[in-house]
Amino acid sequence: MTASSERAFAVTHRSVLAIAVPMTLAYLSTPILGIVDTAVIGQLGDAALVGGIAVASVLFDLVFTTFNFLRSGTTGLTAQALGSGNQQEMRATVLRALAIAVVSGLAVVALQRPLLGIGLSFLGGSAAVQSAASSYFEIRVYSAPFLLANYAILGWFLGLGRAGTGLMLQTVLNGLNIALSVWFVIGQGWGIPGVALATVISEIAACLLGGLLVMRATRGGTWPSRAVLLDRAEVMRVVAVNRDIMIRSFSLLFAFAFFTARSADQGDVILAANAILEKFFLVGGYFLDGFATAAEQLAGRAVGARHRPAFDRALRLTMVWGFVMAGVLAAFYALAGPLMIDLMTTAPQVRDAARIYLVWAALTPVAGVLAFQMDGVFIGATWSRDMRNMMLLSLALFLCAFWLLFPVLGNHGLWLALEIFLLMRGFSLYFVCRRRAAQTFAAAARPAA
Numbered sequence: 526m527t528a529s530s531e532r533a534f535a536v537t538h539r540s541v542l543a544i545a546v547p548m549t550l551a552y553l554s555t556p557i558l559g560i561v562d563t564a565v566i567g568q569l570g571d572a573a574l575v576g577g578i579a580v581a582s583v584l585f586d587l588v589f590t591t592f593n594f595l596r597s598g599t600t601g602l603t604a605q606a607l608g609s610g611n612q613q614e615m616r617a618t619v620l621r622a623l624a625i626a627v628v629s630g631l632a633v634v635a636l637q638r639p640l641l642g643i644g645l646s647f648l649g650g651s652a653a654v655q656s657a658a659s660s661y662f663e664i665r666v667y668s669a670p671f672l673l674a675n676y677a678i679l680g681w682f683l684g685l686g687r688a689g690t691g692l693m694l695q696t697v698l699n700g701l702n703i704a705l706s707v708w709f710v711i712g713q714g715w716g717i718p719g720v721a722l723a724t725v726i727s728e729i730a731a732c733l734l735g736g737l738l739v740m741r742a743t744r745g746g747t748w749p750s751r752a753v754l755l756d757r758a759e760v761m762r763v764v765a766v767n768r769d770i771m772i773r774s775f776s777l778l779f780a781f782a783f784f785t786a787r788s789a790d791q792g793d794v795i796l797a798a799n800a801i802l803e804k805f806f807l808v809g810g811y812f813l814d815g816f817a818t819a820a821e822q823l824a825g826r827a828v829g830a831r832h833r834p835a836f837d838r839a840l841r842l843t844m845v846w847g848f849v850m851a852g853v854l855a856a857f858y859a860l861a862g863p864l865m866i867d868l869m870t871t872a873p874q875v876r877d878a879a880r881i882y883l884v885w886a887a888l889t890p891v892a893g894v895l896a897f898q899m900d901g902v903f904i905g906a907t908w909s910r911d912m913r914n915m916m917l918l919s920l921a922l923f924l925c926a927f928w929l930l931f932p933v934l935g936n937h938g939l940w941l942a943l944e945i946f947l948l949m950r951g952f953s954l955y956f957v958c959r960r961r962a963a964q965t966f967a968a969a970a971r972p973a974a
Contacts (some may be wrong), residue, residue, distance in 0.1 A: 532609070532829075532830035533830065533832050533834075533835070534826070534827075535835070535838075536823055536827075536835045536839045536842065537838075537842075538842060538846075540819075540823065541816070541823070541839070541842045541843055541846060542846075544683075544686060544815070544818055544822055545688075545816045545818065545819040545843075546688075546815065547691065548683070548688050548692065548814070548815040548818040549812055549814070549816075550692055550696075550815075551688075551691050551692040551694075551695035551696065551815075552695070552814045552818075561703050561706060561707065564868060564869045564870075565710045565711060565720065574653075574657050574717065575797045575800060576654040576657070576789070576793050576796045576797050576800065577653070577654045577655070577658045577660075577717065578657070578661065578717065578720070578800075579785060579797070579800035579803075580648050580650050580654055580655070580658040580785065580789070580796075581657070581662050581665075583785045584640075584644040584645070584648065584662060584782075585662070586778050586781065587644060587775070587778045587779070587782055588633055588669075589633075589669070589673070590774050590777075591771055591774050591775045591778065592771065592774075593770065593771075594766070594768075594770035594771050594774065595625060595629075595677045595767075596677070596679055596680040597680060597821065597904045598680070598763070598766045598767045598770050598904070598909075599619065599622045599680030599681050599684060600681075600683045600684040600821050600825065600905065601684070601766065601821060601825045601904045601905045602614075602618045602684065602762075602763065602766065602825075602907065603615055603680070603681050603683075603684025603685060603825075604683075604686075604821065604823075604824075604829060604905055605825050605826070605829030606618060606684075607685055607686070607825075607826055607829060608825065608826035608827065608828065608830035609829040609830065612746060613747070613749045613753055614749075614753075614759070615684075615685070616743055616748055616749050617753050617756075618681065618684070618763075619677065620748075620749070620754060621760070621763055622680065623674055623678075625673075625677070625767070626670065626674040626677045627670055627673075627674065629669075629673055630670025630671070630672070630673045630674070631669075633666065634667060634669050637662075637663070640666075641659060641662050641666075645658060647782065647786060648782060648786050648789060650789040650793075650796065651793055653793075654789070654793065654796070657717050660716075660717045660718055661718070661720065663721075664721035664722055664725065665721040665724050668724055668728040671728040671729050671731070671732040672728045672732075674732050675694070675698065675728060675731050675735060678694065678735035678738075678739060679691055679694055679695070679735070681739065682694070682738070682742075683822060684821075684825065685742075686822050686826070688818070690742075694731055694734065697731055697734055698727050698730075698731035699727070701723075701726070701727040701730055701731075702724055702727035705722070705723030705726060705727065706719065706720050706724075708723075709722060709723055765909065765910075766907050766909045768909075769909030769913040770904070770909050772913045772916075773909070773912050773913045773916040776920045777916060777920075779920065780920055780923055780943075780946055781803075783923075783924070783927075784799070784803070784939065784943060785799070785803075787927070788939070791935075791936060794872075794874045794875055797872065797878075798875050798878035798879040798882065799882070799936070799939075801866060801869050801875070801879050802879055802882055802886040803886070804869070805858055805862065805865070805886040806889040806890075806893075809854045809858070809889055809890035810889075810890075810893060812850060812890075813847055813854075813897045813898070814897055816843045816850065816897070816901070817843070817847075817897045817898050817900055817901030819839070819843050820840070820843040820898055820905060822905060823835065823836075823905070824836055824839050824901065824902045824905035824906050825904075825905030825907070826905075828905070828906045828907070828965060831966065833962070836906075836966070837962075839902075840902060840962075844895070844898055847894045847895075847897065848891075848894055848895075850890075851890040851891045851894035852890075852891065854890040855888060855890050855891050858887035858890075859883075859884075862880075862883045862886065862887060863880055863883070866879045866880060866883070882936060882937070882940055885937070885941070885943070885944065888944060889944065892948050893947040893950075894951070895948075895950075895951025895952065895954075895955060896947055896948075896950035896954065898951075899951055899955055899958060900912065900950075900954070903954060903958070903961075906961070906962075906965065908957075908961050911954070911961060912954065915950065915953040915957065918949070918953060919946055919949040919953060920946070922945060922946065922949050923942055923945065923949075926941070926942035926945045927939060927942040930942055
């Protein structure tokens with residue numbers, strides 16, 4: 526391969542927003558679902574039930590988001606195949622991802638008992654919190670194969686730059702889930718089991734729709750042979766990328782699980798307050814993830830096309846838009862946070878505690894925006910090893926900051942350690958990015974031996 530194989534394309538504000546806006550709307554539906562679930566259970570007036578939802582949600586994040594490589598890794602590999610014009614590899618990527626999703630999902634179902642036991646032992650909480658979390662887990666776990674397949678399908682469409690399809694799939698998934706949660710809990714009085722059942726039904730429905738859309742998108746083309754699917758070089762590349770992203774995702778979820786566990790150590794009221802404020806962070810994260818997704822697709826396509834100008838332009842534009850949106854979010858939380866807290870819980874003690882620590886939740890979009898955007902660049906470029914290493918470094922700093930700050934500042938120290946973690950992730954990746962870009966595009970321009 527030589528420099529003459531470059532497939533030039535332009536990156537503009539419009540091309541960034543064409544991906545970021547629909548995916549921002551799509552990703553926002555996920556934390557909104559979490560807010561609705563928390564608010565629905567919060568109307569029952571029991572802090573232990575709110576805490577149980579928080580603990581169970583973190584447990585599922587630990588189990589399922591560990592497999593987030595099925596979404597992000599598929600996006601990066603598909604975008605690079607698109608950039609290089611390799612139609613066969615585009616189809617092979619989604620088939621490999623779906624195979625991994627089904628096997629992994631069935632393994633989660635088979636291992637549900639030890640996973641639940643280990644998770645509750647680590648996360649802690651009162652007996653009432655753990656009972657509520659168990660009720661939720663024992664139903665929702667059966668969504669695993671469908672949820673992971675949805676990761677793969679969404680990642681594939683995003684890699685193709687079809688953000689509108691991604692928006693539709695996420696809207697169906699989370700919109701149906703919200704409607705069923707309200708109906709099952711408020712209308713039918715099923716409590717926490719109703720919230721879990723709503724999730725299972727929604728994942729199945731979205732998976733069936735996504736499968737039909739994949740078949741439609743590939744209609745008329747030739748599917749890759751078994752030899753192409755099992756090509757050693759490509760399979761090993763998938764394994765390496767997915768392994769590194771899985772370690773990175775698990776480390777990220779470990780940090781938030783640690784945050785929840787240390788919240789639980791402080792009692793049900795602080796746990797519930799931190800859980801509500803953490804939802805603010807998740808809303809901000811998913812909001813900013815629209816621009817991170819634009820960075821994934823455009824950076825990955827630029828690497829596949831071997832076109833450095835497109836890569837640099839994608840890096841610059843997604844960063845600018847990300848910081849603008851982060852500032853808007855921070856201001857919104859500072860102004861509307863108290864009202865949002867009141868809408869999410871009726872417990873007076875939880876409301877009072879959440880107001881005390883609201884400032885930290887308002888700062889999280891600004892602290893985390895660079896981390897989100899650089900994650901997108903590194904995923905799209907499949908620089909997964911560097912992303913893994915910087916995550917492990919940031920996690921170590923987070924734990925050290927907690928042990929130093931918490932004894933002095935209490936829950937304020939826990940939140941400050943989280944902000945340090947977010948800042949470290951972003952700046953460490955930023956300093957690595959330029960060096961990796963120079964190496965990648967220099968290798969692309971060099972004639973093959």
